[in-house]
Amino acid sequence: MSGDALIQAQDRFIAVWGQMSGAWGISRTMAEVHALLYITGDALCTDDIMERLEISRGNASMSLRSLLDWGIVERAHKRGDRKEYFSAEQDVWALFRAIVRERIAREVDPLLASLHEIRDMTPTDRARRGEAIPEALRDAAEDHNKRLDNMMEFFQVLEKLGNRFVSPAGRGLQMAATLLSKIDVGGPRP
Amino acid sequence: MSGDALIQAQDRFIAVWGQMSGAWGISRTMAEVHALLYITGDALCTDDIMERLEISRGNASMSLRSLLDWGIVERAHKRGDRKEYFSAEQDVWALFRAIVRERIAREVDPLLASLHEIRDMTPTDRARRGEAIPEALRDAAEDHNKRLDNMMEFFQVLEKLGNRFVSPAGRGLQMAATLLSKIDVGGPRP
DNA sequence: ACTTACTTTCAGAATATTCTGAAAGATGAG
């Protein structure tokens, strides 16, 4: 018997993890590179990665750069070797925290900023500056603002929760999650 | 003054929500249709949507179908009208629950199934059936399996937590989240 | 300063996704 089974299992993992790329909001190749680094546990250089995943140098370079930006892969150096090596975070919770952190920064924060702007666009707000407005229109605008407020409130909770989870003190939240998932609260019965 | 400001605010919201499409794992147009239904609060028919978003009939039809599949838009009927109307869930938390539910079903569950399969592919497991294996290889396989286990454990927690959140009993989790986000635990200082 | 070893960039090619519009498929009224 040989190491084939291990290689095959790795390849399968890489493929599966690659399919999850959409869930994390990264490209397929990025996910595959990360999968390779994670599942082997090794620090690999660009050529290793190119060869194993059969991708171009450019693609490997860009994917690694993005993974570094996301903070889920690190540079490593081997003494007496000029090449750069790369290794993946091995703590799955830390990986998840990094992803949450980035996605809040890239998606939730800009969204909240935009929602604030939109909140300042409507007639009700202008009314306070003394303009007369037809009643029906003002009602519509008030409903509109209520809906915006509901959404903003939700994302503010999400953001705070995310930041809490991400922070050093946030390890407690991880434990809470683990614990919580073990307790049976009695949902709907089969 | 006119309703222009309201229309503009709606359009802006639709554009912004459309940009979040990636985050939810749905297409841009799906998100825009949902945004339109949510922010107006009205039940609209296909033609209303086509006109307002300047999209084709086919696109509108497919997007609406997908939104129905996701369970975040509902059919509605107006008496004396043969057309179908559509309206969006107005409770943001319910919307979020629906999305979590779908994404667990579409992404996490299949992933866990695959990870289980992969777990059964490696040499260590075969060793138990009496095959001899070089020591180094077995060690490598054991590390590999440990990494798989860590990942599986994480996603199992995630799945349980998600299902908890989604279930009727899960409203408690929403309150917990709201509360939790209000308490200052004292993270890193600026 | 030159060479060698490696990394990054980016225009164009390849691929994947999304959209259109017309045709086919429903459904209910008369």
Place this chain on the structure above:
DNA sequence: CTCATCTTTCAGAATATTCTGAAAGTAAGT
């Protein structure tokens, strides 16, 4: 049953994303 109205489907067009590979960039060694 037939017409009128509304909905869905899907092949091909339009668009967006991702990948390649060669050229330009960077830096350590001599």
